[in-house]
Amino acid sequence: xxxxxxxxxxxxxxxxxxxxxxxxxxxxxxxxxxxxxxxxxxxxxxxxxxxxxxxxxxxxxxxxxxxxxxxxxxxxxxxxxxxxxxxxxxxxxxxxxxxxxxxxxxxxxxxxxxxxxxxxxxxxxxxxxxxxxxxxx
Amino acid sequence: xxxxxxxxxxxxxxxxxxxxxxxxxxxxxxxxxxxxxxxxxxxxxxxxxxxxxxxxxxxxxxxxxxxxxxxxxxxxxxxxxxxxxxxxxxxxxxxxxxxxxxxxxxxxxxxxxxxxxxxxxxxxxxxxxxxxxxxxxxxxxxxxxxxxxxxxxxxxxxxxxxxxxxxxxxxxxxxxxxxxxxxxxxx
Numbered sequence: 001x002x003x004x005x006x007x008x009x010x011x012x013x014x015x016x017x018x019x020x021x022x023x024x025x026x027x028x029x030x031x032x033x034x035x036x037x038x039x040x041x042x043x044x045x046x047x048x049x050x051x052x053x054x055x056x057x058x059x060x061x062x063x064x065x066x067x068x069x070x071x072x073x074x075x076x077x078x079x080x081x082x083x084x085x086x087x088x089x090x091x092x093x094x095x096x097x098x099x100x101x102x103x104x105x106x107x108x109x110x111x112x113x114x115x116x117x118x119x120x121x122x123x124x125x126x127x128x129x130x131x132x133x134x135x136x137x
Numbered sequence: 138x139x140x141x142x143x144x145x146x147x148x149x150x151x152x153x154x155x156x157x158x159x160x161x162x163x164x165x166x167x168x169x170x171x172x173x174x175x176x177x178x179x180x181x182x183x184x185x186x187x188x189x190x191x192x193x194x195x196x197x198x199x200x201x202x203x204x205x206x207x208x209x210x211x212x213x214x215x216x217x218x219x220x221x222x223x224x225x226x227x228x229x230x231x232x233x234x235x236x237x238x239x240x241x242x243x244x245x246x247x248x249x250x251x252x253x254x255x256x257x258x259x260x261x262x263x264x265x266x267x268x269x270x271x272x273x274x275x276x277x278x279x280x281x282x283x284x285x286x287x288x289x290x291x292x293x294x295x296x297x298x299x300x301x302x303x304x305x306x307x308x309x310x311x312x313x314x315x316x317x318x319x320x321x322x323x324x
Binding site for chain 2: 003005006007009010011012013014015016017021022023024026027028029030031032035037038039040041045046047049050051053054057066068070073074075076077078082083085088089090092095096097099100101103104106107109110111113114116117118119120121122123125126128129130132
């Protein structure tokens with residue numbers, strides 16, 4: 001079952017996001033109001049640990065489970081797409097209170113109206129695909 | 138056991154999220170949840186309309202499996218790992234939300250004022266969540282990633298573009314929270 005490990009990672013991810021309250025609209029609102037450290041602590045500590053993990057992986061010759069060298073693709077160099085696209089996403093993130101991971105987690109917690117948000121996000125991605133050549137990247 | 142059922146503090150949750158990223162890297166993949174939205178488009182036949190969706194979506198089945206897991210994880214967490222405690226928001230957040238007319242603040246993960254049936258079955262309420270979802274889907278693909286791909290993976294890999302993207306996330310988030318939400322929920 002080569003997919004089992006991904007299923008287990010997903011389950012773990014879903015549990016952590018609920019228990020951390022990072023899937024809560026209220027926590028996102030609070031974060032953008034700078035009224036609590038909670039979300040900054042979550043993202044900040046995840047990034048600090050992440051930097052350590054990635055640096056250790058790059059300085060050792062650990063292979064992936066499939067035996068290949070560990071490789072993280074570098075992000076494309078650009079300014080406009082990150083600021084413009086990022087801002088558009090930020091507007092949606094603060095209004096929905098959910099980004100593309102939490103949407104699924106919240107659906108699992110029994111919030112059926114999240115299906116509408118997910119479908120609208122799929123449509124948003126589709127429209128981006130239609131107009132992307134006319135946008136600054 | 139009580140500690141498991143209570144909300145987890147940030148210094149437990151944050152490092153656990155980085156473990157998700159680490160595991161996916163070790164499995165030869167990268168952590169990025171918004172890519173699945175593009176995969177859904179491709180499965181639905183969007184390649185007929187744009188080459189952006191012309192790729193082998195079957196190579197993304199591992200990520201769809203993560204999505205399935207995330208749904209199951211959400212179910213397990215609220216069903217077996219919750220004590221139903223109210224979210225411990227800051228006092229100022231409670232005051233600000235009360236001023237916007239929000240009730241039962243923090244008693245559920247999401248506010249009934251946005252996600253309740255009464256809201257989403259009203260034209261205004263339905264438009265709000267459709268617009269919100271659309272902006273998330275459009276914006277993440279334009280920016281080439283979301284919180285998992287840029288804020289967690291990209292920053293962990295010291296990618297300057299990801300820092301720009303996170304800066305963008307905050308421009309949009311601050312405008313929505315400070316300027317638009319008060320207009321949308323004005324009583």
